[in-house]
């Protein structure tokens with residue numbers, strides 16, 4: 001099961017915030033599914049990629065959307081060369097191979113997906129494939145991981161308690177300043193002083209009062225800004241493009257955010 005374990009140096013880079021690495025590993029060993037919740041760009045997907053590589057497991061990632069059905073996950077019959085052939089979906093492949101199936105933004109998926117997720121996410125660990133009449137038993141390596149962003153949730157799109165209560169839940173949030181500086185330097189090899197400035201801008205933007213933003217600036221956007229600046233783009237130009245314009249379409253708000261950026265870069 002652990003045939004492809006990698007060394008720390010070759011793993012997808014992930015800077016932990018606490019005990020989430022050990023918790024995830026114990027959940028996997030105990031065959032428990034995991035739910036990760038947190039704002040956009042805070043490291044959920046990177047964490048799962050890191051853990052899959054660390055545990056030597058194949059990873060199947062599905063970006064859920066409001067048209068995603070149980071058949072998209074499980075598989076369907078396809079017609080080709082006059083024949084009908086069964087084609088496994090990503091969930092079925094993960095079960096057959098004993099890997100991780102990661103459903104990103106699971107609340108977006110259609111409700112009929114719970115029919116296939118529920119028996120896999122409790123102690124039955126089976127995947128019923130209605131179309132072929134198969135009932136796959138998940139091997140020990142298989143793990144179901146789902147994520148969602150509580151900030152986007154509305155009443156209609158919340159997870160049902162009967163679904164939530166099948167998962168061990170990890171709550172992610174924006175990193176502390178020191179950790180975020182570490183993420184920026186680890187991810188982009190940028191100058192620590194630049195990382196400190198970008199993180200300071202993020203800290204100010206995240207606590208701005210009276211500014212109506214749908215979601216606060218993510219670590220992902222700071223990484224973008226660091227990359228642009230690192231390749232020679234002027235800091236104000238980079239921050240406008242990678243941070244400010246990605247946060248808002250409102251001109252007044254954009255200029256208010258640019259004032260914070262300008263204050264930090266001394267313009």
Ligand SMILES: Nc1ncnc2c1ncn2[C@@H]1O[C@H](COP(=O)(O)OP(=O)(O)OP(=O)(O)O)[C@@H](O)[C@H]1O
Pocket residue numbers: 013014015016038039040041042043044045046047104149183187219220223
């Ligand atoms: N803890 C971390 N360690 C390393 N990189 C990180 C970390 N947190 C964020 N990042 C950086 O931020 C980027 C976005 O992270 P990621 O794609 O994991 O976000 P996410 O939480 O899955 O977002 P979404 O909900 O929008 O899918 C990563 O590509 C990486 O550059």
